[in-house]
Amino acid sequence: MSPHAENSTHKRVWWKEATFYQIYPASFKDSNGDGWGDIPGILEKISYIASLGVDAVWLSPMFDSPQIDMGYDVSNYEGVYEPYGTVEDVEKLIEACHKLDMKLILDLVVNHTSDQHAWFKESRSSKDNPKRDWYFWKPARYDKDGNRMPPTNWRSYFAGGTWTWDEHTQEYYLHLYDKTQPDLNWENENCRKAIYDSAMRFWLDKGIDGFRVDTVNKYSKVTQFPDAPITDPSSDIQPAAQFWCNGPRIHEFIKEMNDDVLSKYRTYDKKPVVTVGELSLTPEPEGVMKYVSAKAKELDMIFQFDITHLGQGPPGCDNKYDFAEWKLPEMKRIVEKWQTFIEGTDGWTTVFCENHDNGRSVSRFGSDAPEWREASAKMLALCFAAQTGTWFLYQGQEIGMVNAPKNWSIEKEYKDVESQNYWTEAVRVSEQGIDPTRKKRIASGLQLMARDHSRLPFQWNSNVNGGFSTGTPWMRAHDLFKEINAEAQEEDADSVLSFYKRALRLRKEHKDVFVYGAFELLDPDNDNTFVYRKTYEEKTALVATNFTSVAQPLPQIGSGMKLLASSYSKTVSDRLQPFEARIYIDY
Template identity: 45%
Template sequence: MTNVPEKAWWKEAVVYQIYPASFKDSNGDGLGDVPGIISKIPYIKSLGVNTIWLSPIFASPQNDMGYDISDYRSIHAPYGTVEDVQVLIDQLHSNDMRLLMDLVVNHTSDEHDWFKESRSSKDNPKRDWYFWRDPKYDSEGNRKEPNNWRSIFGGSAWHFDEQTGQYYLALFLPSQPDLNWSNEDMRKASYDDIRFWLDRGVDGFRIDSMNLMSKHPDLPDGKVVDDEPYQSGAEFFASGPKMHDYIREMRAIFDEYDAMTVGELGFTKDEQSVSEYVANDRHELNMVFTGDIVDMDFDPDSKYGRDDFHPRKIRHITNMWQRVMPKVNGWNSVYLDNHDSGRSLSRYGSDAPEHRSTAAKMLATYLLTLSGTPFMLAGQEIGMANLGKDYGTEAYIDVEGRNHYDAVLKTRGGDHFKMGDVMREIQLKSRDHGRLPMQWDDSANAGFSPEGTTPWMTVNKDYIDWNVASQVDDPDSVLGYWRKMLALRKEYTDLFTYGSYKPLSELDTGEMVLGYERESFETGKRAVVLLNFSDKEQKVHVESPSREEYEVLVSNQENGIKAGYVTLEPYGAVTLVSK
């Protein structure tokens, strides 16, 4: 029997993710900032969005765009001040909106005072706040790392400290040492930092790299799967034995403030493991990002390996999680884009001029007709796309993509002409695409930054045609469609947010169409959603189980339903409701 979901504010939230450096530069230094975000609150509210999630804005040397934090209670100076953030919180609350912040507590910057103390000597009280281990030595006396774990960004996850003669663990950059969550004093210090922001009115957190906080206590070697010197090790550093204990400990704090939580759940995508984090009776997280929806064109062994998107992939993932969560009384996050991915429009839809608007509206229909809390990335509402194929390597600055390109280039003798396959994947999947400056209008720098300044990141030259100003007053634009869909989701909360989900099989819809039925537990009203993930027309037979008649609630095309059939144009989306 399907559990009827209990209602909660965070289930009815629609979350608008802002990458601070890329949203709005208010002072002409080329970086977005908190005052710039404050200036756009009326615009964000006008969309029908009620929650903002800010990627990290804390003090940081910015080696990994703020995911390397040097002080959790200070703000990165180019972004503003703690007082600016307080103004943002207060203005959002006065507009009946809420704020989520990024909680990055798997690791700190090596410039954090905790780590400076930790590395100062072996007997420092904070030594055990991080992972320090003695070297190993091979048969010839050569110094080796404590284990064979590979950093997520490539190379060894261990880094030697000359002063104390030990290695420290950093699963990301060498300047991002991992915190040792088994140390109770460290945990208490982290909780004090969390309370600092909750006391200021922050409404919840997205928890970065959440399930890496518990490692296997012995830190054993990862399974050797190839002849590379370093191996994944994820089986020993992801979802370790104390992971659920730590989350429940944190949850006690969050519950004091009725705070919302969404955990980034890397390396873990199976039904059983995910449900253990979000099942209501386990009292851990409200929801998680499993990552599988943004990995659909990743090769099984490499993000930048080729494995082209097919609608079967999104059908499988959508059907699985929409059916799993009600069984465990859990809750879904619903998303297609984030700051770590290329734009879904370019990867799963089409940014070709003849299809771009229609495909963007189709993807909006997907996000806003599923059960769960929708998360959208700033720019999605105007159909922002990846950088085009005419951009070279100089346009890409993110450390992840650059490291991959350089590593492969080295194996190919430094010949850039042999890198076409690598560039193809970077042009689809690079994190840079999700971090492009917001396209506000057709003025210099897309209105993101004043004329005469140089934005920190490449501005996509398609901003001349694709920007907020050109769409804001056009009900037929992508922006107009998002507003319509967000209004309908609010009007039909019982149907689209809380209703039951039933998949339509590929036999019913054809392989290129994703289809599903929604039904309200309160009114019995039904909806059928049909999404064409192809550039060819598709025809789908629709027959109501109760023989009731359907009418078109919303569509991104002209065609309706005729004689029990729906004809979907390329990237067409039709949502039908029972009369």
Template identity: 50%
Template sequence: MTNANSPVLTRGPKRWWQDAIIYQVWPASFQDSNGDGMGDIPGIISRLDYIKSTGANTIWLSPMYDSPQIDMGYDIADYNAIYPPYGTMADMDALIKGCHERGLRILCDLVINHCSDQHKWFQESRSSKDNPKRDWFIWRPAKYDADGKRHPPNNWRSCFSESAWEWDEKTQEYYLHLFVVGQPDFNWTNEECRKAIIDSAIKYWLEKGVDGFRIDTASMYSKPMDFPDAPVIDKDVEHQPAFHLFCDGPQLEDYLREIGKVFAQYDSMTVGEFPNATFERSVRATSASDPQMSMNFHFSLCDFGRDVENDLYRLLPAEKRRLSQFKEIIRAHQTHVEGTDSWPSFFLENHDIARAISRYANDAPEHRVASGKMLATLAASQSGTLFLYQGQEIGTVNFPKDWDIEDYQDIGSINYWKMLKAKGASQQEFDTAKLNLSALARDHARTPVQWSAEQHAGFTTNAKGPWMKVNDTYKDINVASQDKDAGSVLNYYRKAMQLRTKHIDVLGHGLFRIHDPKSDETLVYAKLSDEQAKGKIAVVALNFTTKEVAFTLPAEAKGKNLDLALGTHGDAHDEGKLRPLEGRIYLSA
């Protein structure tokens, strides 16, 4: 039975982060303060009041550490220094202080599966086979075929469409990199290495006042150290997907508990990026009685509609992208922690996902606003800690399909295109790949924030423009125009977050009960503040189509007096029908 003083979804004492609304900032694309075309920390400071106005009470700052920027800062050269174009350590201190002065908490990105090949630790490791830090990274000898040709230790493909191994000419061995060549993986079996990571990447920032971390690639620290080959799925290339082999390895839970003990000393929050994990595994990773992390990001929703088994950049056919399938993921996501002491998170967007309106709703100009509000209604009524991504609150959509491949800046997109060229892809294959990238590429999330209809969307004063092309939609979708428009997506998000905060017990902590699981038109569900539905309930009704559709209330609403608390169209119009892309939240009196 649930503790009387605890949220429905947790069996332990309530923690501050369970009520958090966390706004993710991608530094390069948030706000340029000095006109060099690159976003920076002073630019973030200048927008803190805006972030707070969205209803967020916490900021997650994506990597700001010193880095060669091969992978947008996820290749860290120094955990204790700031990437110079972003600012200085004094700027970072000012950001932490500025957040706390406004009642905002701040999270940093914790990237400790790998570092940059420019990090001093790796430079030492690759200097010789007998260097004391050689074993801090994963080195293996080559394999040779019958003709004497050299091959990597196994056939693993990196997450960025190339071999997961790189040959080092000087020491005549390969090192493992599950991401780009410039991101060598740490050897977490080395205790001395783990201690150095904890001191440099974790304790240093907690002592500075950071309130927690998003833990990058948290399921990848432990690998099977015999490095078996992956099954051959793509016969046209040598290197094969191996997520099932290098995720959630044999010692992962021990490593997560080790760093979890450090986080517990600071009352800090952690959310782990946990690809390739089942819901059952997610529960184990986030149990309050066995602390590995506060919560994690389950990938089932962001993987919806793409061929994750074979090709992350390939859309599944339409029959495998039905609303009923989307709803089953939502249902599983919302219910998998029930009866446990674990805690979920919820997000529709982040820096690794194309824009939600374009993926889950309708991004045609005439439907953007309604789609943005409808998805805001969904987000506001999901249990768990809520994450928003910059630009989501104004209804940013994917950039146009006719952008040239040269406009794509993400290393994943670039390497994917290179892989197609290397395998001699046909023009039809290139055309299909371009269409898939226009739907799924990470680049869509990384265009500069659209602050105004002014040149370069008000992001920068640089005459040459920003580091990445601005989305063509900036004149129609921007903060300045929406801030003044009571009917805008931005102001709807503000109302939705305000409602969520006021009724966090049922909207953010309540039990989820889906009503129409087989419908491919509507998503209707109840949220309950207690298991017997005797207390407060909410009913959420969402129309994912561009036509008017009928709907009925769930059984849990029977006998309840419900009032319309929030609606995308302002009023209920017809209690038995939903207008195109309409969303409503009803609350019991």
């Protein structure tokens, strides 16, 4: 028996074996020609989604919002942004998913609201309003010359400070993200109860199957609000995540959320709802396990972002988009770390390489050169399909969508608030001579890693705007939509789309070893190939992938192993072809 066979003791639950498909509603399908994707558009394509073989849909925020941060600035948890549709449309989507044997989860965005939310409007109306303490308000500080200063020197995620002055009440309010996204004060019990009712029970009562929980480890702040150490002497604001990430009451809050709300609900087929948390800045497995241990009764699983942050500087710093070259062993060690940390535990993990906050995986981890695009997409599909945990795919990943062309203007075509804030800052410090090369460096980083790339309209066909909309899209359609689109790939048995469907079938057919198997990294220091072994009781699989555009020697396979799948239609006996992935298995 394998020394890793203890992994087979993981309790089997529907969401562990499921593959989730993330939909970014603004960019998926526009049904009425207004340039915005919408829920009726998703309903038009529900059969396409089901045909992929996925088990659940994660719908990114569709709530009422001013859309400063693409719906992550919620102005009404119980309403739907009008261009997306209505609450009734969401109810239809829930029903349509369930009829096709798919689950539906929504985003839960409750670290902050929009400044247009009724709660915040009340809170800022006066210092004695009953909801004043639902957000963080602090008086100004003053320097020795009498100049007004924010309560702390903290730097926000979107560049700039974390405090904004409110002229009406003469105090500052806290926001870790944009100034239009004030942070909710989870220390206030009435605030928490309102969150549970409005953002959670409202939708759970309509039959959704769980939540992807946004910024889940930021609800608890260090409420003494100390200044951050000065790590950047050239700036008045400093990285300060240690004061708002994994704070002193965070586990208490999440456990309460689970006990008071989530534990009371089951899905349409009587199975428990699921939670997957966005857990940033938690680099050690011991810290992650506190959230995902089944015994702790907090979250079912989390997204840990080491893999998608390859090449980035730390979030909250001015070098986030200052690209740093990385080598394949770094990726392999990351995968190994988050594949193995659940072994012998009651925790669970996730598998993903794309989402709405990052550049496209083909462009970042493979090659988006015309001759290698498809090979790279298939290689990545097979590499991740065999990994232990719950697999999350992002819309367009299954057809091999790539980053925006590098000749697109950042000022004109990039819409994301974070991209624009970082770009504005880079232009300023370059032109002022503070850092003359930053503009060029940040441009290169944004062209590779910006959130905008994943938000380009889905490429359905070769018609105008790639079939996304008959009107003017809110974001420009990719120049390559005639070459990369779902309609053409559905008719091609050798396409990226067809390959993803096969990979999903293989994952289900061999779920024991792929979903639940123990992971063992082989040849960790090889800069060109990524090879790992999966074991489950007496079953073994070997995955070999070539991350380069040059053929590489085939690793030793071992007796009794037979080829299960290759990302190439024809294999070569002694080597991996450029960007080829293979899986061998003992039957």
